[in-house]
Amino acid sequence: MADAEKLALNAAPNGAPIIEVRDLHKRFGSLEVLKGIELEVRPSEVVCIIGPSGSGKSTLLRSMAFLEEYEDGEVLIEGRLLGYRQTPSGRRRDTDRNIDAVRNCIGMVFQQFNLWPHKTTLSNVTEALRVVQKMDRASAEKRAMENLEKVGMRSKAHEYPGQLSGGQQQRVAIARALAKQPRIMFFDEPTSALDPELVGEVLNVMQTLAKEGMTMVIVTHEMGFAARVADRVIFMDQGVVVEQGAPADLFETPRSNRLRQFLETWNERSSGDG
Amino acid sequence: MSFDFDLLVRFAPLLLSGFLITVVICFFAGIVAMIVGLIVSLGLLSKFALLRWLCRIYVEVMRGTPILIVLFLMYYGGPSFGLTLSAETVGIFGMGLYGGGYFAEIFRSGFQSIPIGQIEAARMLGIGKSAIIWRIRIPQMLTLILPPLTNQMILLVKESAVLSIITVAELTKNTTQMVNETFATLEPYLAAAILYWILIEGIALLGATIEKRVKH
Ligand SMILES: Nc1ncnc2c1ncn2[C@@H]1O[C@H](COP(=O)(O)OP(=O)(O)OP(=O)(O)O)[C@@H](O)[C@H]1O
Ligand SMILES: [Mg+2]
Numbered sequence: 001m002a003d004a005e006k007l008a009l010n011a012a013p014n015g016a017p018i019i020e021v022r023d024l025h026k027r028f029g030s031l032e033v034l035k036g037i038e039l040e041v042r043p044s045e046v047v048c049i050i051g052p053s054g055s056g057k058s059t060l061l062r063s064m065a066f067l068e069e070y071e072d073g074e075v076l077i078e079g080r081l082l083g084y085r086q087t088p089s090g091r092r093r094d095t096d097r098n099i100d101a102v103r104n105c106i107g108m109v110f111q112q113f114n115l116w117p118h119k120t121t122l123s124n125v126t127e128a129l130r131v132v133q134k135m136d137r138a139s140a141e142k143r144a145m146e147n148l149e150k151v152g153m154r155s156k157a158h159e160y161p162g163q164l165s166g167g168q169q170q171r172v173a174i175a176r177a178l179a180k181q182p183r184i185m186f187f188d189e190p191t192s193a194l195d196p197e198l199v200g201e202v203l204n205v206m207q208t209l210a211k212e213g214m215t216m217v218i219v220t221h222e223m224g225f226a227a228r229v230a231d232r233v234i235f236m237d238q239g240v241v242v243e244q245g246a247p248a249d250l251f252e253t254p255r256s257n258r259l260r261q262f263l264e265t266w267n268e269r270s271s272g273d274g
Numbered sequence: 275m276s277f278d279f280d281l282l283v284r285f286a287p288l289l290l291s292g293f294l295i296t297v298v299i300c301f302f303a304g305i306v307a308m309i310v311g312l313i314v315s316l317g318l319l320s321k322f323a324l325l326r327w328l329c330r331i332y333v334e335v336m337r338g339t340p341i342l343i344v345l346f347l348m349y350y351g352g353p354s355f356g357l358t359l360s361a362e363t364v365g366i367f368g369m370g371l372y373g374g375g376y377f378a379e380i381f382r383s384g385f386q387s388i389p390i391g392q393i394e395a396a397r398m399l400g401i402g403k404s405a406i407i408w409r410i411r412i413p414q415m416l417t418l419i420l421p422p423l424t425n426q427m428i429l430l431v432k433e434s435a436v437l438s439i440i441t442v443a444e445l446t447k448n449t450t451q452m453v454n455e456t457f458a459t460l461e462p463y464l465a466a467a468i469l470y471w472i473l474i475e476g477i478a479l480l481g482a483t484i485e486k487r488v489k490h
Contacts (some may be wrong), residue, residue, distance in 0.1 A: 128399035
């Protein structure tokens with residue numbers, strides 16, 4: 001999708017949000033990690049979530065995918081409640097089948113890649129197509145190859161994850177998630193486990209996806225990437241969204257002290273690195 | 275002291291048939307132990323506390339009981355429950371159930387060393403729980419646990435010598451029979467030791483070969 005088209009989509013005044021998070025609370029034992037998060041993501045929007053370590057970014061993203069069971073609040077994906085169903089006696093955990101149906105439109109990419117090491121690159125990508133979508137081998141492999149091509153990993157189709165670099169593994173993981181043709185992609189620090197020289201190849205793939213109009217929610221420490229690619233940046237601290245806005249506004253004129261401090265620390269650290 | 279080769283040649287059929295019985299019983303006991311071990315290991319990792327608890331008791335009982343007692347219970351105690359089994363059947367199932375307790379622990383640790391993220395990735399792709407068990411967890415678990423599994427299988431073969439006590443005509447039993455008939459000791463026991471050694475080395479080699487093939 002062209003940038004102009006994409007802008008038009010984002011600007012659509014009554015375009016319904018594709019993801020809605022309402023008053024989300026999540027606790028680990030006595031520790032309240034999410035304290036009433038509100039968030040809306042519109043189709044084709046790219047949202048980056050930043051914040052200090054332990055602020056609840058991963059927990060938020062994982063709750064939005066129902067990899068964590070949240071206690072209070074709602075996550076709506078394309079208007080459907082994720083993870084729970086309403087019964088006369090209150091809210092119940094939904095069946096796996098219904099959960100799968102609601103999050104079928106979500107692809108997820110993890111910090112640790114999480115490829116299956118006993119399967120080749122190709123069968124990592126075909127696995128869900130074969131098992132879930134019951135595609136025949138030929139069409140599954142065709143679809144897988146197209147997605148591997150897209151992330152520049154077609155030539156490694158018959159190698160095992162252990163034979164690939166971290167950056168290559170992460171690109172395969174992206175292809176695996178894309179093969180299901182999701183409408184939303186979640187990324188949890190996709191480049192944090194990578195050697196610095198491998199970060200770029202993964203970010204490039206993500207940037208291409210963003211240009212094509214994929215709806216993306218990205219937890220990241222890559223401020224440069226967030227500034228370049230995000231439509232909106234969310235700053236989280238201690239389980240709340242402290243500030244959000246366009247990257248230029250947020251990075252150049254932070255309103256809260258916490259964000260100002262966070263950006264200062266980050267600047268010091270990255271100038272120290274380089 | 276002299277070594278009587280003729281004696282060995284004469285008794286070779288007896289020893290070899292014992293060897294064969296040992297191989298067959300260990301083979302089937304190994305299969306039973308794998309199946310039992312797999313089921314119990316999944317029970318040990320279940321989210322249902324009662325199931326977890328029952329499987330834990332099973333493992334502890336099997337690991338805390340001499341195999342001979344398990345065999346006696348089944349062979350001599352079985353009939354009082356209306357369960358009259360041949361010595362060979364008791365051999366296979368006794369050793370299988372016993373080995374299953376050990377296998378279960380090995381499988382459990384194998385399952386647990388698979389990073390949870392791999393399972394989350396599968397769930398996010400809509401892959402169902404049973405497909406995850408069969409296509410992601412079990413294949414990886416089996417490659418992770420091959421060395422300890424091979425070891426445990428070797429121990430099972432060694433333990434199988436006690437089957438002679440419940441009259442299974444396996445290698446140790448037939449060796450003892452040869453000793454009783456010939457009053458020779460060196461030849462029969464040495465021959466038995468070599469046959470056991472061949473079997474055990476064979477298992478070790480098989481384990482190593484499979485491991486090499488499945489490692490990437
Ligand atoms: N499974 C868990 N059990 C208990 N506490 C947890 C669990 N997962 C996360 N936490 C705690 O929740 C808080 C938020 O963690 P979270 O991983 O969401 O932070 P984060 O913002 O993603 O941090 P980072 O930048 O380090 O990844 C932390 O205090 C963490 O220790
Ligand atoms: Mg995190």
